[in-house]
Amino acid sequence: MGNKGWPVLGETIEFIASGFTSQPVSFMEKRRSMYGKVFKTHILGRAIIVSTDSEVNKIVLQNQGNTFIPAYPKSITELLGQNSILQINGPLHKRVHALIGGFLRTPIFKATITQVIHHSVQLNLASWSNIQLLYVQDQARKITFEVLMKVLMSLDPGEDLNSLKEDFEEFIKGLICLPIKLPTTRLYKSLKAKERLLKIVGRIVEERKATMEIRNNNNNNKERGVGNDVVDVLLQESYDSDESRRLPLDFITGNIIEMMIPGEETVPMAMTLAVKYLSDNPVVLDHLREENMELKKKKMIDNLGNCTWTDYMECLPFTQNVISETLRLANIINGVWRKATKDVDIKGYFIPKNWCVLASFISVHMNEENYEKPYEFNPWRWERTGNTVNSNMFTPFGGGQRLCPGLDLSRLELAIFLHQLVTKYRWIAEKDEIVHFPTVKMKRKLPISVTSISMT
Numbered sequence: 488m489g490n491k492g493w494p495v496l497g498e499t500i501e502f503i504a505s506g507f508t509s510q511p512v513s514f515m516e517k518r519r520s521m522y523g524k525v526f527k528t529h530i531l532g533r534a535i536i537v538s539t540d541s542e543v544n545k546i547v548l549q550n551q552g553n554t555f556i557p558a559y560p561k562s563i564t565e566l567l568g569q570n571s572i573l574q575i576n577g578p579l580h581k582r583v584h585a586l587i588g589g590f591l592r593t594p595i596f597k598a599t600i601t602q603v604i605h606h607s608v609q610l611n612l613a614s615w616s617n618i619q620l621l622y623v624q625d626q627a628r629k630i631t632f633e634v635l636m637k638v639l640m641s642l643d644p645g646e647d648l649n650s651l652k653e654d655f656e657e658f659i660k661g662l663i664c665l666p667i668k669l670p671t672t673r674l675y676k677s678l679k680a681k682e683r684l685l686k687i688v689g690r691i692v693e694e695r696k697a698t699m700e701i702r703n704n705n706n707n708n709k710e711r712g713v714g715n716d717v718v719d720v721l722l723q724e725s726y727d728s729d730e731s732r733r734l735p736l737d738f739i740t741g742n743i744i745e746m747m748i749p750g751e752e753t754v755p756m757a758m759t760l761a762v763k764y765l766s767d768n769p770v771v772l773d774h775l776r777e778e779n780m781e782l783k784k785k786k787m788i789d790n791l792g793n794c795t796w797t798d799y800m801e802c803l804p805f806t807q808n809v810i811s812e813t814l815r816l817a818n819i820i821n822g823v824w825r826k827a828t829k830d831v832d833i834k835g836y837f838i839p840k841n842w843c844v845l846a847s848f849i850s851v852h853m854n855e856e857n858y859e860k861p862y863e864f865n866p867w868r869w870e871r872t873g874n875t876v877n878s879n880m881f882t883p884f885g886g887g888q889r890l891c892p893g894l895d896l897s898r899l900e901l902a903i904f905l906h907q908l909v910t911k912y913r914w915i916a917e918k919d920e921i922v923h924f925p926t927v928k929m930k931r932k933l934p935i936s937v938t939s940i941s942m943t
């Protein structure tokens with residue numbers, strides 16, 4: 488059931504218009520009330536089946552039997568490499584996903600990255616007291632890009648990082664655009680930026696390979712290092728004893744760039760929206776500050792040094808609830824697109840071969856059947872329900888085969904940012920609005936003015 492709307496345009500105009508309102512889910516809600524939880528529509532150039540049903544979404548994400556493959560708009564597939572983790576399927580996808588996820592879960596990575604994030608946030612926040620009006624969205628992007636470059640390539644702030652940031656910003660402008668490749672078009676400029684990115688990252692990967700070879704020769708290839716970053720982890724796979732399993736250098740270079748896409752926009756937007764929601768909800772902010780001040784004082788009195796991964800992830804329960812509530816309400820990734828490779832029946836809904844399915848997370852997160860008063864920013868709701876990733880009702884990081892490997896890293900970055908922000912500063916936010924299309928952003932980048940808090 489559903490409506491295909493106008494020829495060619497389908498229901499795209501209404502879909503985009505809803506993205507500019509304070510209730511972007513209204514497009515989905517209207518159709519759900521008319522046609523049921525799973526319905527057909529025609530948006531962004533293709534006919535799709537939209538699922539607003541958490542159980543159907545779960546089955547699509549789990550993808551048992553490999554029925555579904557990722558399906559992105561044409562401009563995105565043009566810009567992603569054929570071998571991108573975001574596009575590949577089957578055993579190779581499984582292997583690369585496990586390698587990255589496994590690395591991000593190692594205790595050594597967790598310990599090191601906690602200190603890296605701590606210092607990056609500390610350094611950036613230290614400059615805030617000299618700025619009269621600062622833009623949270625820009626500041627957050629600066630912090631998270633530095634962290635991402637460390638995670639992927641152990642890159643320190645400097646010339647390479649600045650060039651990468653500039654070219655990457657140019658590159659992602661083309662992710663949602665008209666798929667026309669002519670010298671003046673957006674897509675063309677983005678492809679050119681990608682060529683520059685490939686050059687810089689390719690050089691870094693080759694230099695690293697040379698260093699790794701020297702190290703391997705010195706220890707007669709006996710030891711396999713743990714790996715300091717994602718480049719290391721993937722490079723180690725270029726030495727597999729089975730030649731057919733070796734990952735080529737251009738595969739590694741391309742994937743490092745592609746991994747910047749899900750990592751770059753999402754965390755800074757979550758940080759920015761957390762500040763927005765806290766500015767609008769002073770009672771929550773007071774509670775958050777109290778919890779974080781308590782931990783900070785305890786660390787100081789007991790002379791325990793900086794907070795650890797466990798402190799942030801396990802000893803600040805209210806802070807983690809603020810993060811969950813931010814992720815639920817912000818819907819930074821509002822859903823995922825898949826294409827059925829064969830006819831499939833889910834809970835009585837028939838999805839024909841080659842049809843696209845949009846598993847809509849925002850529809851689940853903003854449904855009052857699932858969340859009481861869903862438009863309220865209420866971190867206390869998580870005290871009752873917990874925030875396990877297995878819940879079908881809470882999927883900001885997706886689920887199943889492609890569950891975001893950056894899940895804990897994102898929560899950690901958010902926790903460190905919030906901890907330092909609320910224990911160091913009070914702020915007043917200027918009026919601003921959230922825009923939801925093509926991606927979630929603040930209209931004015933969220934301007935705030937800050938004053939320091941002195942610890943006594």
Ligand code: HEM
Pocket residue numbers: 557572573584638746749750751753754757819820823824882883884885886888889890891892893894896897
């Ligand atoms: C608040 C922050 C973040 C959110 C909301 C988020 C959300 C998501 C979602 C929904 C997916 C699933 C996409 C799909 O099923 O097609 C995903 C995948 C992915 N994310 Fe994240 N992400 C975040 C941060 C990060 C970070 C910091 C990294 C980098 C380390 C990262 C790396 C990835 C990668 C590599 C994938 C692809 C996984 C695969 O297809 O196997 N994400 N993310």
